[in-house]
Each structure stands twice: as structure tokens, then as C-alpha cells.
Amino acid sequence: MSEETKKGFFRSIMDKIAGGESGAEESASFLDRLKNGLEKTKKGVVEKIDILLLGKKEIDASTLEELEEILLTSDIGVKTTVELVRTLEQRLGRSELKDGHALREALEEEILKRLLKHHTSLKTDEKHPFVFLILGVNGVGKTTTIGKLAARYTATGKKVLLAAADTFRAAASEQLAAWGERSGVDVIRHKEGADPSAVVFDACRAASARDVDILLIDTAGRLHTKVNLMEEMKKIRRVIEREIPGAPHETLLVLDAATGQNALSQARLFKESAGVTGIALTKLDGTSKGGIVIAASYEFGIPIRFIGVGEGIDDLRDFDPEEFTEALFQS
Amino acid sequence: MFDSLSKKLEAAFRKFRSQGVMTEENISEGLREVRLALLEADVNFKVVRDFIDSVRKKAVGIDVLQSLTPGQQIVRIVHDELVSIMGGGEDNSLNLALKPPVAIMMVGLQGAGKTTTCGKLAKYLKKEKRRPLLVPADVYRPAAIQQLKIIGGQLGIDVFDSQADDKPQDICSAAIRFASLNGFDTVILDTAGRHQIDDYLMNELAEINSAVRPAEILLVADSMTGQEAVNIAVGFNERLDITGVILTKLDGDARGGAALSIKAVTGKPVKFVGLGEKLDALEVFHADRLVSRILGMGDLLTLVEKAQSVFDEKESARLAQKLKKNRFNLEDFLSQLQQIRKMGSLESIIGMIPGMGKMMKQAQGDQPSEKELARIEAIIRSMTTAERGDHTIINGSRRLRIAKGSGTTVPEVNQLLKRFSEAQKMIKQLQKLGPKGLMKGMGGFGKRMLPF
Ligand SMILES: Nc1nc2c(ncn2[C@@H]2O[C@H](COP(=O)(O)OP(=O)(O)O)[C@@H](O)[C@H]2O)c(=O)[nH]1
Ligand SMILES: [Mg+2]
Numbered sequence: 001m002s003e004e005t006k007k008g009f010f011r012s013i014m015d016k017i018a019g020g021e022s023g024a025e026e027s028a029s030f031l032d033r034l035k036n037g038l039e040k041t042k043k044g045v046v047e048k049i050d051i052l053l054l055g056k057k058e059i060d061a062s063t064l065e066e067l068e069e070i071l072l073t074s075d076i077g078v079k080t081t082v083e084l085v086r087t088l089e090q091r092l093g094r095s096e097l098k099d100g101h102a103l104r105e106a107l108e109e110e111i112l113k114r115l116l117k118h119h120t121s122l123k124t125d126e127k128h129p130f131v132f133l134i135l136g137v138n139g140v141g142k143t144t145t146i147g148k149l150a151a152r153y154t155a156t157g158k159k160v161l162l163a164a165a166d167t168f169r170a171a172a173s174e175q176l177a178a179w180g181e182r183s184g185v186d187v188i189r190h191k192e193g194a195d196p197s198a199v200v201f202d203a204c205r206a207a208s209a210r211d212v213d214i215l216l217i218d219t220a221g222r223l224h225t226k227v228n229l230m231e232e233m234k235k236i237r238r239v240i241e242r243e244i245p246g247a248p249h250e251t252l253l254v255l256d257a258a259t260g261q262n263a264l265s266q267a268r269l270f271k272e273s274a275g276v277t278g279i280a281l282t283k284l285d286g287t288s289k290g291g292i293v294i295a296a297s298y299e300f301g302i303p304i305r306f307i308g309v310g311e312g313i314d315d316l317r318d319f320d321p322e323e324f325t326e327a328l329f330q331s
Numbered sequence: 332m333f334d335s336l337s338k339k340l341e342a343a344f345r346k347f348r349s350q351g352v353m354t355e356e357n358i359s360e361g362l363r364e365v366r367l368a369l370l371e372a373d374v375n376f377k378v379v380r381d382f383i384d385s386v387r388k389k390a391v392g393i394d395v396l397q398s399l400t401p402g403q404q405i406v407r408i409v410h411d412e413l414v415s416i417m418g419g420g421e422d423n424s425l426n427l428a429l430k431p432p433v434a435i436m437m438v439g440l441q442g443a444g445k446t447t448t449c450g451k452l453a454k455y456l457k458k459e460k461r462r463p464l465l466v467p468a469d470v471y472r473p474a475a476i477q478q479l480k481i482i483g484g485q486l487g488i489d490v491f492d493s494q495a496d497d498k499p500q501d502i503c504s505a506a507i508r509f510a511s512l513n514g515f516d517t518v519i520l521d522t523a524g525r526h527q528i529d530d531y532l533m534n535e536l537a538e539i540n541s542a543v544r545p546a547e548i549l550l551v552a553d554s555m556t557g558q559e560a561v562n563i564a565v566g567f568n569e570r571l572d573i574t575g576v577i578l579t580k581l582d583g584d585a586r587g588g589a590a591l592s593i594k595a596v597t598g599k600p601v602k603f604v605g606l607g608e609k610l611d612a613l614e615v616f617h618a619d620r621l622v623s624r625i626l627g628m629g630d631l632l633t634l635v636e637k638a639q640s641v642f643d644e645k646e647s648a649r650l651a652q653k654l655k656k657n658r659f660n661l662e663d664f665l666s667q668l669q670q671i672r673k674m675g676s677l678e679s680i681i682g683m684i685p686g687m688g689k690m691m692k693q694a695q696g697d698q699p700s701e702k703e704l705a706r707i708e709a710i711i712r713s714m715t716t717a718e719r720g721d722h723t724i725i726n727g728s729r730r731l732r733i734a735k736g737s738g739t740t741v742p743e744v745n746q747l748l749k750r751f752s753e754a755q756k757m758i759k760q761l762q763k764l765g766p767k768g769l770m771k772g773m774g775g776f777g778k779r780m781l782p783f
Contacts, residue, residue, distance in 0.1 A: 077371075178474055259556065260556060261372070287559060
């Protein structure tokens, strides 16, 4: 292609993305969005929907097409977006939605419905020790989430123990040990390169012997497509199951909010081979919306438990579907 | 890596092909499929929209060639356009021809893979006869400094002795002084992960940038990133004027559309891709190969290159000799298996072979896994030397013994032997390529010669 058309292509994209109309450069973090959520003026998606609909008496095909694009930018995914738009279309067809306001509410309602479908809360009091197995791909925030969970449960007076079963990544156990220190919690660790199952074995024994309330097991990041690493994960699970009957009580998949459609593949394969029972969504303090968790939770029947909103020890929240939906619609 | 996208595009193109004549209408229908495929591959929707527009413009009004179907013509336009956006033909090598020590600054979000990539890059540069110094400048994440120190130790590459209570700006300046005093020609700065909207931390990078003036500022981006890739890339680029991108974790099944988004909005080239957790899993980025992959043509060249760098030369020569004399046996096969395994995980090798990705999708469930490889090894190891030398002597009772010895079943042993015979036939055909063709033939390994 000619140099000119290429420049034209780049420039036109630059204009669209950096230049303005999209509002991308102003996008605020989830925290801000949470705060803004309380304000009356709603920006972002909702505003766009309003603009879309204000001048138009009728909600036509191109309106819905634009709506589709707005949803796609939140990483909600092609499939869910198409489903949502189709549902809205049907409701429009039945004349349930008279104006933009109704359309907006319907959209929020549909999303909330998906998030609530599998929403349950964790009952860590019912088991002793209550065992968390934390897993996910590389760099999503597993160790950090464990650090935060350790602080949270310690603060409620529980006795917490950490297991450093990431024996693969350089300095992974040192990283976990640093988190343990912050909450004054013991960490069971072996040397780098040791068998992770052996760490888990020791940790399970120690948890029972020391009368621990909460055992948090950190594992090495692994891509869900690596058969051998998923086998290793199964072995870790078997050790836990054998040592503490009924455990792990929560197998928590950590997902990074910046992840796109691949999160679905992660949820599917980790659920298949490791029996995931909950999701923690991290890094929502950035501009990412993490919309893909809607489908990840809905399609695979996995409740979302926690969200990570920063690197600090207190930056962990319980997942709140209403709040999340609201924030999704703020820019 | 771009398997699903390939599949989608193939489906879209099949629609083109089934049309006799290229019309405005059938183009837009097909292009809608391409649009959806790209969106599903995480390409930013605005980038997709512009891409589709520009493909449409190219396609409409074009002479319908006699030699190609309209579908093939569109394929070519989509292909060329993708290559062009991804920087095909542009120079994407590192620009280190400055007065040493030159600095390379690695930046990106939390968890993108910066620290590991620093190690990989250092190893790569060492191979290129440079003398790199690794500099941990992530003072925030617990044990991040230590992580890089351990990686340096594993690679035999020096690591600057940063302390977590130092300021990153000071660490970087001191490291440059240290490098010039101690004869290091390249300094690799590992900075902490940060969001592009974090003013405090972005300022820190800007300060390091003006103090150190790195020759390269590389944005390390996770290939699994979704729509946000565009905001991330624009954010870092505006602040730091990055010089390139390293795309990580491409050994998974991420469709990697983020690469397209980043390149499209910044114009900055992807320079390397990360293909695994091991420190040699870094490869130079090739736009045409990537696009070939997008379009389902596989990445044979990478595989051949890899085979050439990993295969033990003496062993290869020995095998070539045997092949020539037509005496390739199970023992040799085992040795080849082991060499192939050195090239990385089987999954990543298979992904590079044309058509294999597709085949694996079709054959879901019985795709060759590491586990299966291990089983094949176990079976061969349970054979006597005589059996390995001549598999035709393996009769029923021997099969039973081998199955027991390897913890497998007789049908599994049978399958291996049957496929090995087939492989032997393949080898005879390969021989016709001559000794030089042998290496090229390696590309065919996973596909036809491995008995699975
Ligand atoms: N901003 C932000 N960073 C996070 C969050 N959770 C984890 N991180 C960072 O992401 C990076 C990777 O985290 P880590 O816990 O080591 O990931 P792991 O490899 O999955 O154990 C670190 O730099 C963390 O500080 C979060 O909620 N927000
Ligand atoms: Mg970790």
C-alpha cells in the first residue's frame, strides 16, 4: 500500500483515539468511577447512550449498532454484546422501552441479571481450616491478592497461614514472605525449584497442627493451555484433598481487568482442570473496565468474589454487582 | 497463537469464495465477518473500523483478476494491509549504535512481564556479543529487585546492586555511571509496573528518561490485553515517546489483537515477542510471519530457525548419516524426540506448523500433549536395544512386556509402532530432498514424522 494511505490510516485512528470524541484520554480509574457513581451526572456510556437517543424519537438499527460498539469497548465481548443488543431489540419490539432512559435502565438490568445469576458470598467460618487455592496466569496479581486477603482475615481476628507453592518464579516466595510479614502471618516455604506439592503437603499439615483458620495457597502463574502445568495443578489439588478432606474450599481464579477475550479461555480451562469456584478481578484501579468477567461468571457459573483496586494491602473489596455495573457505565 | 482468528477469517473467506463475482454486497458481508473476528481477537474496535474501511476502499473498484477468485483477492488485500499495519518491511531492530553505555528502559503495566523480559533481552544481547548490565529499578513490588538478581545469577549476567529504599531515578543514574566505569555497553532498566494514568509514577519514568536518555524505551505489553491496549499504548507513548513494543505471553492461546491496536495507534514497531517462561523464549518479531499466522499459514520459518539453533549439530549429523543409509530406528527417534523437546513446549512448536493449529482444534481431546510425549518416551525406553534397532522384531509377547514395562497398554504400543513405520516411509521421501533439505524437513517433524 502507498505511504500516503498508510499515514492516512494511522492518522485517522490517532485522531479518533487520541484526538477526542472517544473520551478515552479522560477515562478515570475504577475508584474514581465508584466515587462518580454517586454523582447525578453520568458520563461515558450512559451519556453516549443519551446523546445517541436524545435527538432520535425512534431507536433504530444504527442506534443499536453504536450501542454495540460502546459495549465492546468495555471488553464485554462480542457474544455477550450481541446477546444484550438482541434482548434490547426484542424489548424495543414489544414497545417496552419508550425512550433513552428506559433503554439505559434495561441495559443495566440485563447486565446485572447476568452478574447476579451466580453471585453468592463466601462463608469462611464454616470450615476449619478454610483453604483457599489461588491460581491464574502469570502476573495477574495472585500473590498480591493473597497478601491482601491475609491482612483482611487477620484483621477479623483469624489465624492465617500462607503457603508459597510458587517455587518456579524467581523470588516468588520472598515476595509472599514480604506480604506475610506485613500482616504478621507465617509462611510455609521451600527452596526455589522444589516440588510445589511438597510445599502444599507441609502447609496442610501445619495448618491442622497450628489450629489455623485460613490457609491461603499461592501457586505459580501458568498459562491455561500448558498441559503439563495444568497436570501439576491437579496434583496440587489432590494433595490438598487428601490432607484436608473437603478442601480446597475456595479455588480462586485471579483475572486481570485489562484482559480481553482470553479471560474466557482462562476461566474455561482453569475450571475444567482445577475446579475453580470463584473469581478475583484485579487492577480495577486502572482504566480497564474488566467487562469480560460478566461472561466469565455467567457462562461458566463462577461467582466473582473480590476486586483488587490497587497495590496497597487494603486495596481489596468484596465484589458488589450493582456497584460494578454502575462503574462499568462511568467513563 | 492466532488460531481462532485464522479460523474466523477462513470462514469469512470461504463465504467470499462461494460467490462467483465480487460485488459491493458480498464484500461487506464478508468484511463483517472479518470485523467480528478481529473484535473477538481483541483488536480495538476503532482500529477494526478503520481497518475494515481501508480494506473496503482497496477492494472496491479493483479489477477482478482472471487468476484469482474475488475471495482470494480480498484475502490478499487483508493480508497485505495487516502486514503493512504491523510494520512489515520496516526496521524493527534495536537501535544501540550509540556511545556506550546505552540504556534500554522497560516500561509497562503491572504483571506484563517486564522483569522476565529484561532477563531474556540480556541473554539475547549477550549472544549478540554485547555486555549487558541488568538494573532493578522496581522498588515498590516486594522482592522485585531480588527477582532480577536471581535471574541475572541464572544467566551469569551482572545485576546492579539496587536497594529497595533508593529512589528509582537515583538507581538508574548510578547504574549508568557504574556501567561506564566497569565496561558494560548496555544497561537494561527494569522499572516498576504502573498504570498510564498514575501521574506520580509516570512522572518518575519521565524523570528517569530525561536523566538517562535511553536509546530504547520498550513498552512491554501482555498479548492477552483487551480493548485497553490502545489507552495504555497512547498513555505511555505520549509521556515517553516509546521506541518499540515487546509482546509477551504469546505462547498461550491469546489472539493477540492488542499488537495490532498498539501498532496502529502509536506507529511504534513490535520488536520482540515472548513465547514462554524460560529465559530463551524471546524471538525477534516478524510482521509477515505474524500475519501469516493470523491468516492460518503457520510460522514455519521460526520453527526451522529454532531447530537450527537448538539441535545438537553432531547429533544432527549422525542422524543425517543414518537417514541417508536408511537405518533410522527407534533409538534415533528417541534422540530426536529429546532434541525437539529442547525447543520448547510441544504446544508452542505445534502452533508454528502450518495447519497444525487447525488440526489440533479439530482433534480436540487427542492433541499430542507433553504427557503423550512422555508416554512415547516411556514406551521406547521399555524396549531392548535390539528392539529399538529393529522394530520389526517386536511381536505380540514383546508388545505385552513393553506395555507393562512402560505402564501403558498394548494398543498404545501398537499405535506407536504403526506410526513409526509410517514415519520411516516419510523419511525415505524426505531423503529425496538431499542432506540440505533435511533441516527444512525438520519443519515437517511435528506434522508427519512424529508418531502421534
Ligand atoms: N494497580 C494494581 N496492581 C496490582 C493489583 N494486584 C496486583 N497488582 C500488581 O501486579 C503485579 C503482579 O502481581 P503479582 O501478585 O506478583 O502477580 P502473580 O504473578 O499473579 O502472583 C505486581 O506489580 C502487583 O503489585 C491491583 O489490584 N492493582
Ligand atoms: Mg506470584
